[in-house]
Amino acid sequence: MINMTRNTKPAIFFVIICVPFLGFSLETDTISSGLFIKDPDTIISPGHVFKLGFFTPNTNSTNRYLGVFYNVSEKTVIWVANRDNPLRDSSGSVTMSQNGNLVLLNGQNQTIWSTNSTATSANTTTAHITDSGNLVLRDNATGAAIWESFSYPTNTYVPTMNITDNINTGKKVVLSSWANDDSNPETGSFTSGVVALNIPQILIWKNGRRHWRSGPWNGRILIGVRDMYSALLSTASISNDSSGTFYFTFPQWRVLSKVELNSSGSLALTLWSEPKQSWDALWLAPETGCDIYGTCGPFGSCNNQGSPVCSCLKGFEPANTEEWRRGNWTSGCRRINQLQCDIQNNGKSGDGFFMEQFMKVPDFADQFSAGDKDECRRRCLRNCSCIAYAHDANIGCMFWSNTTALIDVQKFTGVGVDLYLRLSALDLDNDKDKKLYIIIPIVAGFVCISVLIFIGWCWLVKRKGGKTKEKRIFEAEQTLSSDSTAIVLKDESGKINIEELPLFTFETLANATDQFHENNLLGRGGFGHVYKGNLGNGKEIAVKRLSAASGQGMEEFMNEVIVISKLQHRNLVRLHGCCVEKEEKMLVYEYMPNKSLDVCLFDSTHPSRKDLDWKKRSSIIEGVGRGLIYLHRDSRLRIIHRDLKPSNVLLDENWNPKISDFGMARIFGGNQDHGNTARVVGTYGYMAPEYAMEGRFSEKSDVYSFGVLMLEIVKGVKNTHYYNQELSLSLLGYAWKMWREDNGLAFADKSIAIADFKEEIIRCIQIALLCVQEFPKDRPSIQTVVSMLSREIVELPPPEQPVFAEKWTGSTQHSTQVGQSVNDLTVTVLDGR
Known part of the structure; x- marks a missing residue:
């Protein structure tokens, strides 16, 4: 018989010594009277979504904080109790005080933080952590919330939380950034919240001064946020109640989501990716220099695509020319000709309006909800203090008066609102009739000279065999x-x-x-x-x-x-x-430092290929999918790319994919879902069957190309260069065979064929096979594909066998020279007969 007594004593002693340092997640969501939660123990919400417990921001700090964090990602903290008063060691504990408040105590039983409610005694209240991440102090008798952490947020907004502004009392609920995202949750320089005065909008302040704004809320979207014009972000809302409180809310999605105000002053919307076990960025604001409040000063307009980015609005000139030359635009612009305000003056006619298209409208707009564009124009023209107006179908008229300058104006591309500037007739060239006697001779002479120059130019071009391709304006x-x-x-x-x-x-x-x-x-x-x-x-x-x-x-x-x-x-x-x-x-x-995807994916000698692990590949697939959603559904123009392939996917320094080469793209009308062409363009191996054979293309044509691209990323081999000699199968056919045999990992590139990623890789192959089905109606839309990839859609239907499963090599009909590659044909343009 073996003597166990001597062997078990050291083990028991070891466990007793180590228990205080391990930390337990108590299977409760409630802190009641007499219960102490000691560092590092935690309590967990009923659905195991959030925890309440202690944390240290990084390994270089010994400070301890009480916070709420995600169960799936304990480093992701959404709320901090004692952010400005850290514990200096791990002796802290949380309990109910005698007056019924939740309190945080240090090792000397001193109160570091408290809910400071008007509760009566410890026996009448309890604290709960909910699945929404809200820490709630409740009255046991009525169940009513006495205090909740959602009313005192730190740097993170989560769904069902309300960011508020009461226009009667001025009371606000705002986010406030950490001093440092990695190491210090102390209150930082930036805050963000709703401003409900006039037309509601979202603002970020830096030390109390405006740093970014969203533009007005029109009942559906914030019209100054470019990305909100996509269906994905248009689900946010701002509402109000009878007390004068306005609420900004974001819906609960099927995946975990949060909006964080970081220490750099940006709001970042991120979604949790279960396969990658990390947060994926979906939206960031401010994103560019033009997004920073008032970059171009009063009456200036910022355009990210301009060089320089700042210019004066029509009818205005730089207030300080020397500063503008040096790239300092903060002084803004001043009016060139003073307004006449519809009064006859020295024979000059009155004011008029100039339209600036696709704009982020200025700050400090006044609203008049009724009326169309013509009514807005009439009202502004009758009011001498009105210097600009805009119209939105949901807001109605927006007016700007001469009591404030037009500030934080930005030029968008394809989205935004038309802004009408009130200008003097001199700026609108309404005085042309009185100058015709001067202009007509000049124009006539210019025309004659131009005609002679044009004739001479055509003669020279004809001699050289050239063609008139150099016109700057094309119909x-x-x-x-x-x-x-x-x-x-x-x-x-x-x-x-x-x-x-x-x-x-x-x-x-x-x-x-x-x-x-x-x-x-x-x-x-x-x-x-x-x-x-x-x-x-x-x-x-x-x-x-x-x-x-x-x-x-x-x-x-x-x-x-x-x-x-x-x-x-x-x-x-x-x-x-x-x-x-x-x-x-x-x-x-x-410039894209990591070049195109085909270089990194197919060139075995390229140094970047070893960096293409499964997480990067799956991230590239999701990124390309999001780009296609924008082209197909969310952009102002509905685009079919028609030539999606690895060489047309570029990678930036962070391996983010960017779709390029739109020379073959086609624009669809709002009610058009397919098109036909006698000129089939694209690349062999990526063209959908109905397009290659019949010239019919639609969004599903791009979905087919995306499916081929997904399989190439998983396999690491180009579709047109792959041939399975033993089974006479193409890349598509081999993927389908391996998936049918439940052996998808054998199909994957050896460098990523790891058991840890088996489920994700097989799922990716199945989604790709759904994309390359023969008939367009059987293929999912790109929105559905991305939802499948992010597991918003969990159950996947079985795919049909791809139409190009068997590989045609030409050997059955034509002889092949020795050493000739059998799969090296790429067709970029096919002309239908």
């Missing part, structure tokens, strides 16, 4: 082909003017790329070459230089300029400008 209907799906932007504007974009000279781009030196070459394609460039201000760019013999001609060039200049999304590449000089056609993009 959309004349430029594009007779294809029935060609872009017609009559609703956008009568003409597409390249000069609306920042224009770069050939010399500037040649110098930036060191005369297009081979060392700066990033890639080659049928369209020409892409070079890395560096502008004089240190900004890195990518220059796409179309060759004279490029298959991507003027139509595709104009198509890409029109489409991408009207789109803004974190997963779409940003166009900085273009160059049209002589026979040169160039596009200037933001």
Whole structure:
């Protein structure tokens, strides 16, 4: 018999010594009289969503805080009790005091923090942690909430929490940032909340001064937030009650979500990704320099795509020219010609209005809810103090008076509100009739000279065999082909003017790329070459230089300029400008340090390939999916890309994917769900069957390409280069076979085929197979695909066998030369007979 007594005593002693340091999650959501929660113990909400307990921000600190944090991510703290009065050691405890308040005590039983309610005694109250993250002190007799943490938030907003402003009492519930996101929850410099005076909006303050604002609430969205025009973010709301309190709320989604005010003064909306066990950023504000409040000063307008970003509104000039030249725009602008206010003065007519399209409207708007645009105009024109107006279908009229300057104005692309500025007739050129006797001879002479120059120019061009491709203004209907799906932007504007974009000279781009030196070459394609460039201000760019013999001609060039200049999304590449000089056609993009996805994915010698672990690959898949949602549903223009493939997905320094190359894209009308073309364009291996064979394309065509892209990312092999000799299967067919045999991990790239990721990889393969089904009606929409990837949709239907499951090699009909690759054909343009 073995003597256990001697062996078990040390073990028992070890457990007794270690227990105080391990910490337990007590299976209760309630703190009642007589119960002490000692550091590091916790209590947990009924659905195991949130915990209340002690934490230290980082390993370099010994300070301890009482807070509420997520059960799935204990480092994610949403509320801190003693943020400005930390415990210096781990001797703290939480209990109910004799007067019925929840109190935090240190090792000397001194009160560090208290709820400070008007409770009567410890036996009449209890504290609960709820599944929404709210810590509530309740009256036991009535069940009524006496105190709750949601009324005293720190830096994080979670669904069902109310951020409030009472216009009668001035009482607010606001978020306040940490002093440092990583190490110090002490109250920081930034606060954020609702301002309900006039038209409600959301603000961020820095030390009490405005730092960012959302623009007015129109009953559906905050019209000064670009991303809110997407369906995903338009679910927030601002409401009010009879007491004069306005509430900002965000709905409870099927995944965990939060909005955090960070120590840099930005509001970040993030969603919990269960597969990655991390938070994914969905929206950030302020996002750019133009989002910072009043960047361009009074009567200035900020445009992220402009160079410089600040300009004066129509009818205004810089108040301090020297400062503006140095890039300091805070002094703003001043009016050039004073308003006449509809009074006849020295023969001059009265004031009028100039429309600025797609704007974030100025701050301090007054509201008049009734009336259409004409009524707004009449009211503003009758009021001499009215200097601008705007109209929103849900708000009605918005007016700005001369008691305040027009401040925090921003130019958007494709979204926003039209702003009408009141200007003097001199600024609106309404005095032309009185100057015709001067203008007519000048114009006549100019026309004659222009005609002579044009005739001479045409003669020279004809001699050189050139064509008139250098006009800066293109009629959309004349430029594009007779294809029935060609872009017609009559609703956008009568003409597409390249000069609306920042224009770069050939010399500037040649110098930036060191005369297009081979060392700066990033890639080659049928369209020409892409070079890395560096502008004089240190900004890195990518220059796409179309060759004279490029298959991507003027139509595709104009198509890409029109489409991408009207789109803004974190997963779409940003166009900085273009160059049209002589026979040169160039596009200037933001530079992507990690190049394109195909380089990192398919080049085994590339140093970045080893960094493509499963988390990065799944993040890239989700990012591309979000970009497609924006193109298909959330952008002002409804876009079908038609050429989605790894080489058209670029990766920034953080491996965030950005869809590029919109030369083949097509715009759909609001009620159009498919199109036909006699000119099939795209790349073999990514085209949907109905498109490649019949010229029919729709959103489901892009979904098919996305499915192929997903399988390539999982396998790490290009679809057109893959051939399973033993089974005579294509990449799609092999993926379907492995999935049917419940052996999806065998299909995956060896570098990611790890048992820990098995379930995620197999699920990803199944979603991809749903995307590449033969008939468009069987494929899910891209919104559904992204919901499947994020597990908002848990149950997945079984996919049908892909139509291109077997690999055609040509060997059955044609002989193949020795050493010739059997799967190296890429077709970029197919002309239907």
